[in-house]
Amino acid sequence: MRIGIDLGGTKIEAVALHADGRVLARQRVDTPREYAATVRAIVSLVQTIETTLGQHGTVGLGIPGTVVPDTGLVKNANSTWLIGQPLGHDLEAALERPVRIENDANCFALSEASDGAAAGAPVVFGVIMGTGVGGGIVINGHVLKGRNLLGGEWGHNPLPWPSPDELDGPSCYCGQRGCIETWISGPGVAADHLRHTGQTRTTPQIMAAADEGDASAVPTRERLIHRAARSLATIINVLDPDVIVLGGGVSNTPGLAAAIEHAVAPWVFSDRVSTRVVVNMHGDSSGVRGAAWLWPSPVRP
Structure with missing residues (x-):
């Protein structure tokens, strides 16, 4: 049995998975905003x-x-009370067994590569397009962390092939300007819509309006598709994954994955692009399932 824990900012969710991926049990509690x-x-x-x-x-x-x-x-945690704490050591001592800890975006990618939308694919890039933009890389069932623990952090590269009105770009909390995250995250899309229309809407509202043919929302969706396609083309040019899986709130936009897959070709350094771009299978459960899959095979403690 594998137990996975997803430590979020507002909730902690746990699942137990059978060897075949079936959920045996699920528990959820509110996240305390204090380390101990x-x-x-x-x-x-x-x-x-x-x-x-x-x-x-x-x-x-x-x-x-x-x-x-x-x-x-722990470093770089949105849940700031974790920063600088020996979380793995303390959990292993309390549970009297090894505990594997991974970034939540990597867990998402691992989940979808293990038994989700990219099951069986050798090289998978998992995309998070939500409040921020991040990702994870899974190669032959294993997370690729990278030398600096930056594997998959594509959101803090500059938007590629910018048009004149995209030059410089919005400021990013990381200290740079024009990061991919500032353009295609949920807040980034809403800010782009506000700049072009003067309308304050959430990204789900904008995408729903675009789906209904709203003349102000359709161009915002088209800019999102174009920018996401350019950004993911750089991933294909460097990593050349078999499958790109979209996750996060923005990925719930109807038809987004197919539209990006169609739009990515002009920016890829190849006369043929066979990389699949798909929406995730497990939704909000991908993170917790991926945490369980950090153990590739059951090991008794």
């Missing part, structure tokens, strides 16, 4: 699932940040 309480909540979730099912399992954890291998400390 967060550790206790995770331990309690694992113990509750194991008591309910009457068996032990491996434990994988997805977090909104990453763990520095040299120190074992």
Whole structure:
């Protein structure tokens, strides 16, 4: 049995997966906004699932940040109370077994590569297009973290092949301007719509209006498609994945994946592009399922 934990900013979700991917149990609690309480909540979730099912399992954890291998400390976490804390060490001590921890975007990619929309594909790029823009790389069932733990961080590259009105671009919290995230994240799309129309709408509202033929919303959706296609073309030119899986709130836009797949070709350095661009299969459960899949095969603690 594999147990996966998704540590989010507002909730902590846990699932237990059978070897064939079936969900055996699911638990969810609110996320405490304090470190020690967060550790206790995770331990309690694992113990509750194991008591309910009457068996032990491996434990994988997805977090909104990453763990520095040299120190074992968390960095770059949106849940700031985790930063600088030995989360892995403390969980392993409390649970008396190894715990594997991975960035939540990498967990999303691993989930979809294991038994989701990209199951069986050798090279998968998982895209997060939500409040921010991130991603993860899975090669032959294994997450590629990278030397600097930056594997998949495509959102903080500049928007490629910018048009004159896209030059410089909006400022980004990372300190740069014109990052991909500032253009195709949920807030980025809403800000783009506001600049062009003067209308304040959320991205889901804009996409729904575009689907109905709204004359102000359709161009915003077209700019999103064009910018996402250019941005993902650089991923294909460098990584050349078999499948690109879209996740995050923006990915719920009807027809977005197919539109990007069609639009990406002019920017790829090839006369033929066979990379599939697909929407995710597991939705909001991808992160927690991917955390469970951090253990490729069941190992008794």
